[in-house]
Amino acid sequence: MIFFLAGTSDARELAVTLQREGHRLIASVVTENAVKELEQMAVPAFAGRMDAEAMQAFVLEKEAAAIVDASHPFAEEASKNAMEAAERAGVPYIRFERKEQNFQESPLITYVSTYEEAADRAAKAKGTVMLTTGSKTLAIFTEKLLPIEDIRLVCRMLPRKDNMEKCEQLGLPQKNIVAIQGPFTKAFDQALYEQYNVTCMVTKASGQRGSVDQKIEAAKELGIETIVIERPAINYKNRCSSFEEVRDMLLTFEIRGGERVGF
Known part of the structure; x- marks a missing residue:
C-alpha cells in the first residue's frame, strides 16, 4: 500500500492514475469534500492533518511501502512531516509537485518570499486589494491592511464554513468575501477584478493547475499590480x-502494485 498525500487537483488525478495501474493506496487530504471527490473515483481517503509521529505510526500500521507526497506546493509543514515520517519508518519518500511557472518580467509584478512581505507591499497600495491566498494566513493580511482607511x-x-467563521473572527466584512470554488477562466477573473475595482492582487506561485497564470494575465491586461508569493x-x-516520473521512481524502489518487491 502507498500512503498518498493529495493536496491539489492534479494530485488527485495522480492518485486515480496510480490506482488504475494496480497500485493500492490510501489518500490523506485536508477537507471532507476532497474525501468525497476521491471516493467517487474509488480511491480510499480520509481527512485530517497529521504530524510526523502520527504519519510514521500510520505507515507502520498499514505496512505502507512508500509515501508519495503530492500535497500543495505551499503545504510546507505537511511535506516536512512526510519526509521525517518516511525516514523514521524506513520507507521511500517521493515528492510530486507541479512545475512552477515563469512569467515575463513586468513592472506590474512583484515577487516576495513570505506572506509578511506580501502584506507589507500590499499596505503601500491604494484602493482594493484582492487576496487569493486562502484563509490559512489571512490574519497576516487583516492585521496589516484592515486598519488602513485607503485600502x-x-x-x-x-x-x-470554517473559512467564513475565520473571516468573521478577523473582522472581515461579508461584503468583502468572495466565497467560490474554481477552476476559473481569465475572463471570469477580469470580470471579478472589474466588479470590485481591484488595484492590487495577491497570489501564490502555485502553478498552472492552480490557475495562477490566468489570474496574473487577467491582472496584467487590466493594469493591476500583482504580488506573487x-x-x-x-x-x-x-x-x-x-x-511518468512518479511511475519511474516507484519502479526504482521496486514498488509494484503498492508493494515493495523483495522486502
Whole structure:
C-alpha cells in the first residue's frame, strides 16, 4: 500500500492514475469534500492533518511501502512531516509537485518570499486589494491592511464554513468575501477584478493547475499590480513533476502494485 498525500487537483488525478495501474493506496487530504471527490473515483481517503509521529505510526500500521507526497506546493509543514515520517519508518519518500511557472518580467509584478512581505507591499497600495491566498494566513493580511482607511481588503476563498467563521473572527466584512470554488477562466477573473475595482492582487506561485497564470494575465491586461508569493524553499527528496516520473521512481524502489518487491 502507498500512503498518498493529495493536496491539489492534479494530485488527485495522480492518485486515480496510480490506482488504475494496480497500485493500492490510501489518500490523506485536508477537507471532507476532497474525501468525497476521491471516493467517487474509488480511491480510499480520509481527512485530517497529521504530524510526523502520527504519519510514521500510520505507515507502520498499514505496512505502507512508500509515501508519495503530492500535497500543495505551499503545504510546507505537511511535506516536512512526510519526509521525517518516511525516514523514521524506513520507507521511500517521493515528492510530486507541479512545475512552477515563469512569467515575463513586468513592472506590474512583484515577487516576495513570505506572506509578511506580501502584506507589507500590499499596505503601500491604494484602493482594493484582492487576496487569493486562502484563509490559512489571512490574519497576516487583516492585521496589516484592515486598519488602513485607503485600502479595501477583498478575499477570495473556498466556500467553507470554517473559512467564513475565520473571516468573521478577523473582522472581515461579508461584503468583502468572495466565497467560490474554481477552476476559473481569465475572463471570469477580469470580470471579478472589474466588479470590485481591484488595484492590487495577491497570489501564490502555485502553478498552472492552480490557475495562477490566468489570474496574473487577467491582472496584467487590466493594469493591476500583482504580488506573487514564491514557493517555500524545501530540499525535497526524489522530486518529480510528472506522472511518468512518479511511475519511474516507484519502479526504482521496486514498488509494484503498492508493494515493495523483495522486502
